[in-house]
Amino acid sequence: MEKENPSIEPGTPILGKDYSIIIDTKGPYFVYGHPRLQQEFIVPNADGEAWEYHPGETYNTEAEPVALCRCGHSRTKPYCDGAHTQADWDPRLTADRTPLLDSAETYDSQYLELSDNPDYCVHARFCMAKGTVWEQINNSDQKESYDLCVRETFHCPSGRLKIKNKKEDRFLEPSLKPSLSLIEDPQEECSGPLWVKGGIPIEDCECNAYEIRNRVTLCRCGASTNKPYCDGTHATIHFKDGLKPLKKHKE
Incomplete structure (x- = not known):
């Protein structure tokens, strides 16, 4: 099947052409190109306002492709373990492809x-x-x-x-290298979306392309109603990925 020519959002400074994400319509995100994959924790300022990101653990992306969980049920997060085949979740990609x-x-x-x-x-x-x-x-x-x-x-x-x-x-737009982040939100006691940075192309397994953007957040709790994008439902259901917490920094 011939691939679509995706739209590119104005302001996208670079294109991560050496990388790609293909979404299994009933399963995981297949990630190609070995991008960096790391936790990023939302950290508040002295007034308790979300203010900056602190890096956490880095995860291996040497496989080609790397299969990342999007149903929220894998026991080997952030990786897929096949749980989507038995889990009670709606895998449908319902997001509007309008830019x-x-x-x-x-x-x-x-x-x-x-x-x-x-x-x-x-x-x-x-x-x-x-x-x-x-x-x-x-x-x-x-x-x-x-x-x-x-x-x-x-x-x-x-x-x-x-x-x-x-x-x-x-x-x-911020200058973002093509990479992936697992957003963690200790203040809200939940784990957030998969943050795709730097213009990495995203498409489904039927070659239907999504708009290429510098900043994209993909659902990994399995409960968004705007898949593949995150719609914030992780905060409502208090989704937790069970990964390592943020290490305390010395003052």
């Missing part, structure tokens, strides 16, 4: 334009620090608010939030 920005709301200011597509929200909460990004956008003529808007959108793992520099007429 994310096509159905995003926009919030305008003098210097910045914020695009927001809440269908991709994973409840990482970086957008809620220091007020909210929607409040800060109104004050983006001030350097502190401008910098906060950029920072908070850059930390949004799913790309739900994107910032455009109006003077330069271009979207601003």
Whole structure:
């Protein structure tokens, strides 16, 4: 079957062409190219607001491909152990393939334009620090608010939030190397999505391609209603992957 020519989201700075993810429509994510796979923990600031990511354990991706669990039931997470064949879950890929920005709301200011597509929200909460990004956008003529808007959108793992520099007429994106992260959220006592970075192409096993984006979050609890994307359900069901907790850092 001939592959589709996928759309590429504006602002995607690099394309991870040496990597790919193929989604088994009834099973795991098959990852090709040996990208780095590491835990990333959402860590709060002194005010208890989600503020930064701390790295955790790194996992082996030497196999070709690596099969990663997406049903949430594997006993060898993050890897697939075949549990999807017996688990009670809905594997259907129901997400709209319309480019994310096509159905995003926009919030305008003098210097910045914020695009927001809440269908991709994973409840990482970086957008809620220091007020909210929607409040800060109104004050983006001030350097502190401008910098906060950029920072908070850059930390949004799913790309739900994107910032455009109006003077330069271009979207601003963090420079992310093609890699994968397992998001962990100790504050909410749950494990989050598979964070795909750096423009890694994603398609299903029937060669149907998804939009290539710099920041993508894929469901790994098995309960999202917007598969393959995460819709934040992991926080509602308190999904836990059972992987190693964050090591305490010395002050």
